[in-house]
Amino acid sequence: MTATAQRMDGGTGVLAAESTAGHLLSATGLVKRFGGLIAVDGVDLAVPANDIVGIIGPNGAGKTTLLNMLSGALAVDEGTIRLDGVDITQRNAASRAALGLRRTFQNIRLFGGMTVLENVLVGMHVQTRGWIAGGIIGGWGVARAERAAVETAATVLTTLGLESCANSLAGSLSYGQQRRVEIARALASSPRVLLLDEPAAGLNSAEKREATELICSLPERYGLSVVLVEHDMDLVSDTCSAISVIEYGRPLCDGRPAEVLNDQRVIDAYLGTAVVR
Ligand SMILES: Nc1ncnc2c1ncn2[C@@H]1O[C@H](COP(=O)(O)OP(=O)(O)OP(=O)(O)O)[C@@H](O)[C@H]1O
Numbered sequence: 065m066t067a068t069a070q071r072m073d074g075g076t077g078v079l080a081a082e083s084t085a086g087h088l089l090s091a092t093g094l095v096k097r098f099g100g101l102i103a104v105d106g107v108d109l110a111v112p113a114n115d116i117v118g119i120i121g122p123n124g125a126g127k128t129t130l131l132n133m134l135s136g137a138l139a140v141d142e143g144t145i146r147l148d149g150v151d152i153t154q155r156n157a158a159s160r161a162a163l164g165l166r167r168t169f170q171n172i173r174l175f176g177g178m179t180v181l182e183n184v185l186v187g188m189h190v191q192t193r194g195w196i197a198g199g200i201i202g203g204w205g206v207a208r209a210e211r212a213a214v215e216t217a218a219t220v221l222t223t224l225g226l227e228s229c230a231n232s233l234a235g236s237l238s239y240g241q242q243r244r245v246e247i248a249r250a251l252a253s254s255p256r257v258l259l260l261d262e263p264a265a266g267l268n269s270a271e272k273r274e275a276t277e278l279i280c281s282l283p284e285r286y287g288l289s290v291v292l293v294e295h296d297m298d299l300v301s302d303t304c305s306a307i308s309v310i311e312y313g314r315p316l317c318d319g320r321p322a323e324v325l326n327d328q329r330v331i332d333a334y335l336g337t338a339v340v341r
Pocket residue numbers: 098101103121122123124125126127128129130
């Protein structure tokens with residue numbers, strides 16, 4: 065059974081506005097205003113452990129704003145975000161990252177003039193600082209902590225099929241490989257929840273298939289949950305066990321992919337035609 069098939073058959077996630085308790089990541093009543101514009105208006109989210117949930121909606125619906133609030137890049141105007149039951153609403157992005165909430169960006173943000181390995185190590189700095197401090201206190205020495213970080217980064221690159229690119233400049237890689245490096249960079253710090261903002265944007269169909277396989281494999285391989293914002297409905301329906309739809313910042317509906325992607329409200333607001341599966 066492929067990773068995709070496993071998700072389609074075995075996903076247990078339920079994204080339910082009425083029940084966010086007991087989930088790894090949950091948000092209730094999130095609101096974000098930009099002046100007079102309400103970009104996110106009362107959105108709830110419930111992400112079970114080891115699951116993949118999707119957030120879809122038309123351009124400008126508020127999906128990236130929602131991810132920015134979850135990651136801590138944007139302050140929340142109203143609402144509460146909890147990670148494993150702990151209220152993280154007032155914590156900044158670095159603090160949330162240290163607790164295991166990591167993200168990738170819609171626009172690739174690699175350092176093109178640095179190697180792939182260096183990019184991954186930079187992304188691990190929140191954790192490596194801890195390792196280095198622990199190393200000094202425990203008598204390890206900085207060099208050993210740094211070696212451990214390099215080994216972890218190299219292992220993630222190998223797992224993602226990027227070992228042969230480790231010493232290449234990130235800017236010299238194909239678009240698909242760069243997106244993969246972004247995910248590797250987030251994975252190297254052992255996140256508990258990974259927020260992916262349009263990971264298939266700009267990919268060709270072969271790269272999209274690879275991205276689908278990779279995303280499907282993440283919960284089992286890394287013991288994490290994924291929140292996926294994406295416009296590619298094949299990727300969404302092949303990876304997510306539950307989808308939430310937002311329109312004009314407000315929740316439109318949520319449920320399993322087959323239900324949501326054939327819901328007339330979603331077809332009218334966003335898809336145009338049903339996605340029959
Ligand atoms: N920093 C900001 N200042 C003012 N308005 C903003 C800001 N960021 C987003 N917006 C507005 O908030 C609304 C939601 O934007 P957002 O980028 O979250 O939508 P989206 O669903 O991610 O869109 P897309 O699918 O095109 O990426 C839009 O009307 C956008 O113009």
